[in-house]
Amino acid sequence: MSNIILQANALKKYFPIKKGFFMREVGQVKAVEDVDLVIYRGETLGLVGESGCGKSTLGRSLIRLYEPTSGSIQFDGEDFLNLKGEHLRKKRRDFQMIFQDPYASLDTRMTVGQIVEQPFKIHGLLSKTERELRVKQLLELVGLKASHVNRYPHEFSGGQRQRISIARAISLNPKLIICDEPVSALDVSIQAQVLNLLKDLQDQLKLTYLFISHDLSVIEHTCDRIAVMYLGRIVEIGTREELFKNPRHPYTRALMSSIPVIGQGKKKMHKILSGEIPSPINPPSGCAFHPRCSFKIKECSEIIPQLRLAHTSSVSAFDSKSKNHLKACHVNLDTHLKEIL
Amino acid sequence: MKAVVQVKDLETTFFLKSGPFKAVNKISYNINKGETLGIVGESGCGKSVTAFSLMRLIDRPGQITNGEFKLDDENIFDLSETQMENVRGGKIAMIFQEPMTALNPVLTIGYQMDEQIKKHLKYTKKDSRDRAIEMLQLVGIPSAKERYESYPHHLSGGMRQRAMIAMALSCNPQFLIADEPTTALDVTIQAQILELFQSLQEKMNMTVQFITHDLGVISEVSDKVMVMYGGHACETGNTQDIINSPRHPYTAALIESRPRMGHRQTRLKTIAGSVPAPHELPKGCPFANRCPNVLAECWNVKPSLQTNNSTRAFACFNPL
Numbered sequence: 001m002s003n004i005i006l007q008a009n010a011l012k013k014y015f016p017i018k019k020g021f022f023m024r025e026v027g028q029v030k031a032v033e034d035v036d037l038v039i040y041r042g043e044t045l046g047l048v049g050e051s052g053c054g055k056s057t058l059g060r061s062l063i064r065l066y067e068p069t070s071g072s073i074q075f076d077g078e079d080f081l082n083l084k085g086e087h088l089r090k091k092r093r094d095f096q097m098i099f100q101d102p103y104a105s106l107d108t109r110m111t112v113g114q115i116v117e118q119p120f121k122i123h124g125l126l127s128k129t130e131r132e133l134r135v136k137q138l139l140e141l142v143g144l145k146a147s148h149v150n151r152y153p154h155e156f157s158g159g160q161r162q163r164i165s166i167a168r169a170i171s172l173n174p175k176l177i178i179c180d181e182p183v184s185a186l187d188v189s190i191q192a193q194v195l196n197l198l199k200d201l202q203d204q205l206k207l208t209y210l211f212i213s214h215d216l217s218v219i220e221h222t223c224d225r226i227a228v229m230y231l232g233r234i235v236e237i238g239t240r241e242e243l244f245k246n247p248r249h250p251y252t253r254a255l256m257s258s259i260p261v262i263g264q265g266k267k268k269m270h271k272i273l274s275g276e277i278p279s280p281i282n283p284p285s286g287c288a289f290h291p292r293c294s295f296k297i298k299e300c301s302e303i304i305p306q307l308r309l310a311h312t313s314s315v316s317a318f319d320s321k322s323k324n325h326l327k328a329c330h331v332n333l334d335t336h337l338k339e340i341l
Numbered sequence: 342m343k344a345v346v347q348v349k350d351l352e353t354t355f356f357l358k359s360g361p362f363k364a365v366n367k368i369s370y371n372i373n374k375g376e377t378l379g380i381v382g383e384s385g386c387g388k389s390v391t392a393f394s395l396m397r398l399i400d401r402p403g404q405i406t407n408g409e410f411k412l413d414d415e416n417i418f419d420l421s422e423t424q425m426e427n428v429r430g431g432k433i434a435m436i437f438q439e440p441m442t443a444l445n446p447v448l449t450i451g452y453q454m455d456e457q458i459k460k461h462l463k464y465t466k467k468d469s470r471d472r473a474i475e476m477l478q479l480v481g482i483p484s485a486k487e488r489y490e491s492y493p494h495h496l497s498g499g500m501r502q503r504a505m506i507a508m509a510l511s512c513n514p515q516f517l518i519a520d521e522p523t524t525a526l527d528v529t530i531q532a533q534i535l536e537l538f539q540s541l542q543e544k545m546n547m548t549v550q551f552i553t554h555d556l557g558v559i560s561e562v563s564d565k566v567m568v569m570y571g572g573h574a575c576e577t578g579n580t581q582d583i584i585n586s587p588r589h590p591y592t593a594a595l596i597e598s599r600p601r602m603g604h605r606q607t608r609l610k611t612i613a614g615s616v617p618a619p620h621e622l623p624k625g626c627p628f629a630n631r632c633p634n635v636l637a638e639c640w641n642v643k644p645s646l647q648t649n650n651s652t653r654a655f656a657c658f659n660p661l
Contacts, residue, residue: 244603254529
């Protein structure tokens with residue numbers, strides 16, 4: 001068994017913009033643009049970026065909740081985009097999703113038992129009594145009580161509801177779980193409980209997570225490797241240690257310096273990033289980040305930078321299946337940082 | 342230094358069908374001129390109700406049932422509703438969390454700003470237009486003249502929040518209440534807005550009450566902090582002291598349960614259980630059912646804010 005669970009190549013997802021009485025297509029939102037991504041078995045890969053950068057769309061496209069516009073996806077060694085019908089349905093057991101809003105992602109008219117039992121019914125697994133037993137086990141596994149099966153979602157708090165959706169997600173022993181901002185809607189004290197639960201389940205069930213969040217401190221806590229997205233593209237990817245110690249893309253640096261840190265005192269913030277994220281309908285030429293970048297050079301507005309090894313200045317080939325630290329930027333940050341210091 | 346804002350024993354009660362419930366329970370604090378007080382707590386702790394009470398924007402079934410609020414020795418709660426209209430937006434201004442719902446979608450930004458400036462500063466139409474454009478420029482909105490004619494939906498979230506700040510500051514308020522002003526924004530935009538906020542505060546020497554659930558934001562913008570839980574103040578003091586050596590178990594738990602950049606741990610400390618519903622709050626200390634240091638007396642007796650010196654106070658029988 002290969003240690004790669006999912007590999008995406010040149011993945012694109014465009015949404016059409018339709019206007020007028022005849023709903024003619026007048027443009028496209030380029031939500032995901034040429035993404036290459038590898039997820040290794042057992043790891044937690046973090047996907048971080050500002051709202052509208054395409055991180056959720058990428059997560060959903062990877063498991064075909066959105067049908068990608070072009071590109072290829074290898075899931076467990078199989079060409080996933082060409083699967084159809086019964087094959088596809090069977091394959092879908094292997095991955096699940098946890099959504100951001102635990103108030104919108106649970107059917108209010110189903111009991112907790114029915115919600116968690118649903119995946120078994122859909123896939124025609126286990127007998128009725130076995131299912132009931134399994135549902136109770138699952139609820140206890142996520143820190144709820146077996147006696148909760150007959151209650152409805154509105155009887156639970158936000159944190160408990162997120163536990164219900166986690167129980168539903170792990171019910172079929174999936175290999176990969178896409179966690180789309182699983183703690184963003186929760187209070188601080190509840191966030192910690194859910195993050196710890198996700199970690200425990202990963203250890204017990206050997207799960208792989210794609211963890212989508214806009215919160216870098218949560219990402220740093222949970223993830224082994226981190227990919228930073230900006231306007232539909234991955235601009236930097238690397239292991240947690242490398243990325244946080246030595247970020248090589250100006251956007252990653254800006255993102256990190258924007259985070260308010262507990263206990264640093266009242267301080268003057270450094271103005272690193274001005275302006276706002278541009279529209280993905282009509283992205284800037286060249287590097288999409290160049291209008292906001294303080295290090296930009298001439299090439300930046302002309303040539304789209306490709307992902308390459310972060311620590312060499314030359315464009316050298318890299319093994320797309322290794323865990324190299326990669327960045328998509330024309331600028332060698334070292335020379336600039338010396339100037340600043 | 343004299344306190345500009347003096348709040349004493351503020352109590353706001355909601356008279357619900359299930360019985361009265363005190364969303365804000367005997368809260369007192371002072372803010373000195375030019376200082377920022379941060380109020381921090383989880384959802385439902387009463388931090389926003391405190392702000393709305395000061396603005397006297399509490400609607401039925403809610404009611405301010407006790408306490409006084411003095412701004413520059415003027416007792417705001419004694420004013421008539423007509424006098425209050427002159428205070429809101431004039432002496433006291435407020436910035437809300439969601440600029441899209443706080444701004445009127447069918448009126449231009451300029452119209453909404455003019456309305457306020459004409460009322461409070463008694464400017465003519467032309468002067469108020471100049472003032473509005475000047476304020477929009479001050480908060481860093483590009484091409485302010487065009488934006489003056491724009492509707493709220495023409496602006497992005499960050500720009501809308503800047504417009505809100507411009508509007509709030511347009512009548513030179515003595516006291517500004519900011520209710521989660523950056524929560525709905527992205528981190529890079531949040532950093533821009535917080536920086537703008539600090540520079541404007543310095544320029545205008547404003548007194549600010551800053552409400553947020555994010556301890557990181559609090560520790561960057563505020564001089565003093567009040568931590569709230571279940572409608573009660575559980576700890577107050579200088580920001581640095583509270584962050585570095587919290588005495589109330591809730592404050593400590595709140596700080597520790599948040600992942601901190603550069604201080605990675607394999608497991609996060611958690612607070613057991615969740616915030617209880619209003620009618621389920623313990624009779625004694627509101628935090629008793631989740632507290633790791635709970636004593637027998639905590640269940641029955643409400644701890645009051647204990648002051649050991651002038652700057653620090655906490656409500657706990659068994660502090661850290």
